[in-house]
Amino acid sequence: MVQFFKKGSSTFYAVETDHRLDQHEKEKLMWAFSDAKPLSATSVKGRFIGPRREMITPWSTNAVEIAQNMGLTGITRIEQFDRVPEGEEPVFDKMLSRLYDGLNSRVFHIDRKPDPIVKINDIHEYNKAEGLALSPEEEAYLDGLAKKLGRPLTDSEVFGFSQVNSEHCRHKIFNGTFIIDGEEKPMSLFKLIKRTSQENPNSLVSAYKDNVAFVKGPAVDQFYPVNPDRPDYFTVKDVDTVISLKAETHNFPTTVEPFNGAATGTGGEIRDRLGGGRASLPIAGTAVYMTSYPRLSEAHRWELMMNPRVWLYQTPAEILIKASNGASDFGNKFGQPLICGSLLTFEHDENGRMYAYDKVIMLAGGVGFAAKKDAIKGTPVAGEKVVVMGGDNYRIGMGGGAVSSVETGQYANAIELNAVQRANPEMQKRVANVIRALAEGDNNPVVSIHDHGAGGHLNALSELVEETGGHINLDALPVGDKTLSAKEIVGNESQERMGMVVDAKDIPYVERVAQRERAPMYVVGETTGDHRFVFSDSNGRKPIDLEMADMFGNSPKTVMRDTTVETSYKAPEYDESKINEYVRNVLSLEAVACKDWLTNKVDRSVTGRVARQQCQGEIQLPLSDCGVVALDYTGRSGIATSIGHAPQVALADSAKGSVIAVAEALTNIAGAHLKDGLKSVSLSANWMWPCKNAGEDAALYKAVEACSDFACALGINIPTGKDSLSMTQKYGNEKVYAPGTVIISAAGETADVRHTVSPVLQKRKNSELYYIDFSADTLRLGGSAFAQTLNTIGSDAPTVKDAGYFKRAFAAVQSLVKNRRLLAMHDVSAGGLVTTLLEMVFANADGGLDITTEGFVQAGETDLVKILFAENPAMVIQVDDAKRPVVEKTLADAGVKFFILGRPSQERVLMLEHMGNERLMGIDHLRDAWFEPSYLLDRIQSGAECAAMRFENYKKQPLRYAIPASFNGTLASRGIAYRHDGGKQHPRAAIIREKGVNGDREMAYSLYLAGFDVKDVHMTDLMSGREKLDDISMIVFCGGFSNSDVLGSAKGWASGFRWNETAKETLRRFYNRPDTLSLGICNGCQLMIELGLLNPGGIDTQLPANRRPKMDHNISHKFESQFVGLTIPANNSVMLGSMAGMKLGIWVAHGEGRFMLPGSLKDYNIAARYNYAAYPANPNGSRGAVAALTSADGRHLAMMPHLERAIFPWQCGFYPANRLRDEVTPWIDAFINARRWVESHTK
Helix, strand or coil: CEEEEEECCCEEEEEEECCCCCHHHHHHHHHHCCCCEECCCCCEEEEEEEECCCCCCHHHHHHHHHHHHCCCCCEEEEEEEEECCCCCCCCCCCCCEEEEEEECCCCCCCCCCCCCCCEECCHHHHHHHHCCCCCHHHHHHHHHHHHHHCCCEEHHHHHHHHHHCCHHHHCCCCCCEEEECCEECCCCHHHHHHHHHHHCCCCEEECCCCCCEEEEEEEEEEEEECCCCCCEEEEEEEEEEEEEEEEEECHHHHHHCHHHHHHHHHHHHHHHHHCCCCCCEEEEEEEEEEECCCCCCCCCHHHHCCCCCCCCCCCHHHHHHHHHHHHHHHHHHHCCCEEEEEEEECEEEECCEEEECCCCEEEEEEEEEEEHHHCCCCCCCCCCEEEEEECCECCCCCCHHHHCCCCECCCCHHHHHCCCCCCCHHHHHHHHHHHHHHHHCCCCCEEEEEECCCCHHHHHHHHHCCCCCEEEEHHHCCECCCCCCHHHHHHCCCCCEEEEEECHHHHHHHHHHHHHCCCCEEEEEEECCCCEEEEECCCCCCCEEEEHHHHHCCCCCCEEEECCCCCCCCCCCCCHHHHHHHHHHHHHCCCCCCCHHHHCCCCCCCCCCEEECCEECCCCEECCCCEEEECCCCCCCEEEEEEECCHHHHHHCHHHHHHHHHHHHHHHHCCCCECCHHHHEEEEEEEECECCCCCHHHHHHHHHHHHHHHHHHHCCEEEEEEEECECEEEECCEEEECCCEEEEEEEEEECCHHHCCCCCCCCCCCEEEEEEECCCCCCCCCCCHHHHHCCCCCCCCCCCCCHHHHHHHHHHHHHHHHCCCCCEEEEECCCHHHHHHHHHHHCCCCCEEEEECHHHHHCCCCCHHHHHHCCCCEEEEEEEHHHHHHHHHHHHHCCCCEEEEEEEECCCEEEEEECCEEEEEEHHHHHHHHHHHHHHHHHHHHCHHHHHHHHHHCCCCCCCCECCCCCCCCHHHHCCCCCCCCCCCCCEEEEEECCCECCHHHHHHHHHHHCCEEEEEEHHHHHHCCCCCCCCCEEEECCECHHHHCCCCCHHHHHHHHHCHHHHHHHHHHHHCCCCEEEEECHHHHHHHHHCCCCCCHHHCCCCCCCCCEEECCCCCCCEEEEEEEECCCCCCCCCHHHCCCEEEEEEEECCCEEECCCCHHHCCEEEEECCCCCCCCCCCCHHHEEEEECCCCCEEEECCEHHHCCCHHHCCCCCHHHCCCCCCCCHHHHHHHHHHHHHHCC
């Protein structure tokens, strides 16, 4: 039956339950639904927008679990429905939701029974009907297999074969034979890529045979709780590591349904890095979006070249917003910072072919690490257990692997919509926590591990048991939709699941860890040793019963035949007198323009290990060339990562496009202090190409060959990558081709994360700017952003003429970075030199540049348009006058072409001198032109009002610090160290976390560094009575997304304390003690406010409604991520009282951070305020710019910003230049103050 609840005038909750709810159960749900009223009626009139009835939403999964934590049983589904106001046209995403004409007790009813196992007698017809993308050769293979077995194959077997052997999963084109212009090429594409690792193994540990590539890493300090199956204290141990690199694309699902397509693309790539070796750990992510033009401004005249299409599923603007929302949402809730990315919009119609990213590119990449001992997967033996961990099976992504392997629009909508995904990052976080726990132990019980992605159980489990064979119990697989057939159970692509092989004796330990983390775990089968792959149920039915060799197939090798098509493109025509107009236009391209609309909604600080993210300078603009993360909290060894691509160049010449893409990734990463220079770097190459169209296969081969040759010549390798080779979109008989694209992701070990050079110009008048050429080529405009604004491509595109020269230039710059010779550096790429120079001053509130082109003129280049807009790989560096001689000698000794560009100036202009003529460019005016495309996109996601406030205020709210001169930022001055002395007792603190919390490790380390012994406590420990907190003096509720913020921020977390008497009594006892402190950050702040823990009576009292504080959504109604300024007023907080008067930078990362304070502000104990009252520096719109409240006695502090992510200068988005020698920031004193208070109250 279904019970309806009504909240306000338009929100309704439908609760599916197996019994009639009694009054006590209704009262619990009324609390959970924030005072929604139960309805006596079994139906509700009106029109409603709600989820598709056949797909249980992740929101429902979390809501049902919250109900279970509250002691409510028999509830199977909870969904939210929104009433459409009369007379209004409903607006909703038809991929995820539907319109209901009234609600009744059958709202969740699906009139369907599981389909029986079907015997397939006609493979060809079944292939066509189901859209399995089997080739004629594969159909013949399956017909032959059926004859060999003497029986028809089942639908599960044919479907399974199609998924496991799809182009998406098996990369048949990359492994195939290419015959170009009648000549068979000697190497496959995959062999060309592998050649880079054969010739340049460098520090490779594992390549091509796992979910990720591994490279030898440093020894690091692993900070972890010793026994993860119970509450235990953190310690530090030395661990030898390997570094992981991976990038994936999720193009087709993102084209069809952008939010979940990009979300599951991000989740899938994270799972790849979880599934490396015998378990590995992700640290940080990257993202790239490529779409057709969003058409947001009539001033963007270049967008008129092609007419808008009748878009198949979503408009480009919708895709950009929804896809980036989905990827950001998954990373935010999982707890992976996104630290580097790129964006390109493009359309071009010439030579009878339309090129555009109608089939979009969504790349999710990232870096991570594993213990060296776990880098290579173990070999399963017979009798080991097959385990699946994660969520239930739903009818999701059926055929995703196959459908992703063909042109979008080729199949009927029903088949393509069948690949729509469902993302539950909070579930994946639970599974990841188990894997983290197993990986951190001295004896990792995992033999082998594999993520669930394309092909579902079929692909994941078959690869796990490939060496031995395996028997899988169909009944043991969790089913969230009882109407699933056997084929749908084994083949669905429900996300957030990992498969692993574990020795039987280790199962109890793994189960204890999983139960503690609330991660569903199922022992679903075992390895057999008979080399068969069998799924069977308790009734003896076997939807799959094949030899492993039969499952993986032996179909003929793919042969690609093509002829080279020589194509020339019109060159740009230009007039030097229009340069100012050209600059504004180039800055307005989404690829060049400000990406604030992307960075302001994605967490860039979670983990506390981010040393370089996108935003730089006192105005915090997204300008960084690379991202950098620390491998531990000592802030030295780390990983740098960057991205490069040049599809416009590739249209002109596919070989040059590959070279420029690699070069861009490398010039982007050059500002990081790489341990062994260029040899530290490994690449991932992701290939997106419209194959099987005239000339495109030949262009692809040429591109891959050039990429291989260039990498080999540079002495680096490409140990990982992916391909998506069906990049066309059909509109009836018309095709739109995505430009052949390779996206290069670079990663390498850094020797010191603190030495990464910023692109922001330092305000030092006694300094010079230099131009360093990396291309050894003349300046060329082909494939440039400038050409794009003129609706041209041009055939004269730049390249790197001499790989040896590039290596020398790179080595010289690395020497300068290592020896701290540079004040700033920024690469020349999209938008050319003029964009580089402007971006170097955009993030400063004042100052400009005096620039001369004399060096170019002396080198023979007098064309000012080429000087300003050519995108030849190059670098601009800023050098203090005192260091100029050594810098010039280093570059000259390397044989590198360089010359002086100019100097910083006090005027807020870029003054350009060219051959005796001067030209002025207003920096602030051009900065607004650069920011405007971000504003236009932000209007869609933040609303017109907040977007306008951000556009108006971003330049008026620079970060300002006020740190007392007496503050000595050394560890020694604070009496602390990175590691505790072994035998000494310290005051005891505990971090408390719930499922979905993701800020636990950085908080634990902040406490540990300040001198606490820190215990890891999960809510399951408190609810079960395993942990009593009686010997704990301070507790911290950590940040994150407990229960994915379902039913309101921290509502689900609060339910565990409110309705579980064991946990409630433990909390009550802790707060009734006079010698305790507590802190809640972000989600923990929301929890403390929800439970009333700042009140004198704690959880047992509530302030009257006219004084009771609450937390509400940010005024932008979206997640806000920013490094902002905070002022500490006079206050009595134990932690912050001594810091009164300071102004400090701090991270915010929240969606519901607005303090709703109904009383007078003087009624509240305010402990911190944002420096500015207006949005976005007040990121949530809190009244009085309130950022933190404390209890009347100062012992208990609830704070939204993350001080634990800003205790080291290298964690900060901006830190005063005169204090860069500080080892810690003043925020560490908040934790030291707490420790000292505990010491003084427990003697």
